[in-house]
Amino acid sequence: MxxxxxxxxxxxxxxxxxxxxxxxxxxxxxxxxxxxxxxxxxxxxxxxxxxxxxxxxxxxxxxxxxxxKLLKSLKDQVAGIDLESRAIPTGGTFSNNRLTLKVMGKNVAIDTSGKIFTDIHVNAWIAAPFMDYVINAKGTLPTGVWSPFRELPGGKDRYRLFEQRCEGSLKHLADTYPDLFEDLMVLFNGQQVHDHYQSDISLVLHPLPLVPILICYWKPDEGMASDLNLFFDETVEDNLNIQQVYTLGAGLVTMFEKIAVRHGISTTCPVH
Ligand code: SF4
Structure with missing residues (x-):
């Protein structure tokens, strides 16, 4: 680990x-x-x-x-499929030999050779789920029923790693970087929603068109530590396999950490 x-x-x-x-x-x-x-x-x-x-x-x-190695293999697979036929199941659009998907409000395109085109920084941890989704998404529409990672059909065995790498890291970031959720709304088209599990902040992101993620954050209160949970639509594994769901979560957290550092987290880190 x-x-x-x-x-x-x-x-x-x-x-x-x-x-x-x-x-x-x-x-x-x-x-x-x-x-x-x-x-x-x-x-x-x-x-x-x-x-x-x-x-x-x-x-x-x-x-x-x-x-x-995985990225190279996925790139080869993308080169072997009919990319135009993937527009409907992925919720994307196809033109000029490129399939374009919205990734947190931004256009990310892939061509028939597996090359990715985007204005945002797509790290390897996000590129792999993106390509896997392009190849394998079934096109099942989200039902709006949220599930924690551990209750997804394939989530139980990977939950400890997910909790540590994704939820734990994001909670630490939320605790130490007060502008996190505002940045997620402004930079990544995050939509604030209300009254989910009585959290203080509930925000929905769309890292892939049919893969929404709900972030719920409970602020520290009267001696109680803060908490943060990530929820996925109950259909998520129809569109992205569980390993790539984990990889996507880790990739997003890595991206948010970089933004926090760039925006001067130094002034907000607690001195213990
Ligand atoms: S203690 Fe000082 S030198 Fe060490 S990591 Fe922190 S800022 Fe850098």
Whole structure:
């Protein structure tokens, strides 16, 4: 299991001293997670934590290699299908040899060679579910019945990983970055909805046309810790297999973490 940005952050002193040339400890943790910086560039991390993160990074690199192989295989599969016939089941449009889908309000297109065209940064964790969806989505329309990941038919076995990598990381981000939900609405066409599970904030995103995600966040209150859950439409596995549902969740959280770092999370990280 690989360490997430918040887990790397927990190993840092959280003084935001900037001696590592990052704007904050959280920004530094995000750079270490991406592999752009080494954990021992912070002079205050103990040897045990350095060893833990280095071991984690070598596992992370082998996952990235697997991910690259998967992307190549998906690209080859896209090249072998009739892309025009995929417009209806994916909820997209086809023209000029490209299938275009709305990904959180933005156009993302793929051509018959499997090349992706978009103005937004699509990381490998989002590209894989996108292509899998293009190839395999059945076109089942969402019913509006929300289900937590663990109650999806294939979700039980992967829930612990999903909870850690997706829900846990996003909760940490919501706790430390107050503009998160506003950014999701402005940048990614997030739609606020009301009264879901009595949460303080309920927001729906559409990372793929027939794969909506409901984010529910409960703020900390009177000694109670905050909480955050992600919900999927009960039909989600008709359109995206469960492994790719997990990958999509992890990809979105990675994208949101980068935005938070870019928008100066340094001023909001708590000093413990
Ligand atoms: S990670 Fe960077 S900002 Fe945080 S304590 Fe270490 S040197 Fe200072």
């Amino acid at each position: 690989t360490l997430t940005t918040p887990e790397i952050y927990k190993l840092l002193p959280k003084t935001n001293c900037k001696e590592c040339r990052a704007n904050s400890c959280f920004a530094f943790a995000a750079l270490v997670f991406k592999g752009d910086r080494e954990i021992d560039e912070c002079p205050y991390v103990d040897k045990k934590s350095i060893a833990l993160v280095k071991k984690n990074n070598s596992q992370h690199n082998s996952i990235e290699t697997e991910q690259d």
